[in-house]
Amino acid sequence: MGVMRLPRPTGVYVPARSLSPEIISSPLSPSFNFDSETLTPSIIPALEYISAKLEQKMMHVTLLVGRGKPYPTGQPSDLIIIPITQLDSITRPIVYRTVAKGASKFSLGQSWIDALNRSQYESAANDYLRQQSIMQNEVIFSREGLTLLNVDRIYTFKRRLCILTNRGVDPEESYITSCTQLLHRTIQDFHGRPFSKAFFHRVYEQLNVSDELLTRVADTYKKQYNDDGIILPPQPKAEPPRKVEQLRKAEGPRKSPLRSTRALRRQGPPPTKYVLPGKRGPKTPLSASDVTPITQNEWNMVIGPEFPHQAKATVTKWTPSPTVMAAA
Missing domain, CATH: 1.10.110 (Hydrophobic Seed Protein)
Incomplete structure (x- = not known):
């Protein structure tokens, strides 16, 4: 069983439109988003060239295209180019060579090749990005051999x-x-x-x-x-200023520092590590005044209740002795 091969077209690819002042665009501003409304005319001939070359190879490639930096163009690694499907070992070299020729022929710069090389190593991380970009489904360029979708x-x-x-x-x-x-x-x-x-x-x-x-x-x-x-998110609201009386009621009466100092003094000296006796013992007498009763109760304890409180005055009557009279 043979394989049918289509003959390669002879001649050099010539873009459908000729060079005109409208094709030459000014440098892109930071607001450039690489979508259908801002796709500059200078890029279209290069895309048509790449599409024609891929069509000659009986291929159709869909790429996600976007800009990664909010800076003016001209800086390296500015573009994002991600194939919508994985390129196999046969398709990848053809796509790379075709894009490199188109970038060199129409002075697109090295950023297109660098973006394709990065997509090869970031394939696993771009699965969710591919899904979201396909759902967005914003076509910015479409020809027989090449379709460009805007990145999410x-x-x-x-x-x-x-x-x-x-x-x-x-x-x-x-x-x-x-x-x-x-x-x-x-x-x-x-x-x-x-x-x-x-x-x-x-x-x-x-x-x-x-x-x-x-x-x-x-x-x-x-x-x-x-x-x-x-x-x-809403920022926390500041509390409205309250009156001084409301603050004082909430805080309660203020304590005077003098009262606190006096209370500390009444509490006695600070505790020590030595245990002091709770009650003092009897006092050792040092003089006669220490053991002499002073109050009435103390005297009653000494002489007892039988002793009259007021002693009666006694009168001694002198009676002459008979012996003394005889001697006289």
């Missing part, structure tokens, strides 16, 4: 914020404006529904974005479009 805008938006976050310096206002315009176009695709701040922390978790940058983009979007693009 949410991924592009967060990738740009991730790059600005990791720069370590305060981003310029033009970069914030670029992210704000991309966010506005994304919200239009979702019928004007804004996003929450937590959503951008959950989706595409490998891309780190700071809260400060999200807040800045949300504020810029609010000023520019007079609407919410990113719903920020």
Whole structure:
């Protein structure tokens, strides 16, 4: 069983349109999003050339295309190019050579080849991105041999914020404006529904974005479009000022420092490590006054109840003795 091969067309590929001043575009601004509305005419001849070469090989390739940095073009590794399906060992070299020839012929730069090489090593991480981009289904170029789909805008938006976050310096206002315009176009695709701040922390978790940058983009979007693009969580409300009387009632009466000092003094000296006797013993007499009764009760204890309280005065009557009288 033989294999039928189609004859290769002879001649050199000539683009359908001739070179004109309309094809020569100005340098791209940071607001460039690589979608159908901003696809510059200078890129179309190169895409048509690549599509024709792939068609000659009886091939049709679908690529996801987007920009990863919110900077002006001309910088390396700026493009995102991801094949929609895995390229096998036979298809991959053909696609790479064709894209390299088209990039060299129409001065697209090395970024196209670099983006294709990166997609080969990031294949496993791009599965969810492929799924979301296919659901978005935004065709920006379609010919017989080549179809380009726009990368998921949410991924592009967060990738740009991730790059600005990791720069370590305060981003310029033009970069914030670029992210704000991309966010506005994304919200239009979702019928004007804004996003929450937590959503951008959950989706595409490998891309780190700071809260400060999200807040800045949300504020810029609010000023520019007079609407919410990113719903920020409500900040805690400050407590209203209360009267001095209410504060005093809640706190209770203030304690005087003098009273506390006096209370400490009444409590006695601070405890020591020695155990002091709780009750003092009898006093040792040192003089006669220590054992002499003083009060009436003490005297009663000494002489007993039989002793009269007031002693009666006694009178001694002198009676002469008979012997004394005889002697006289």
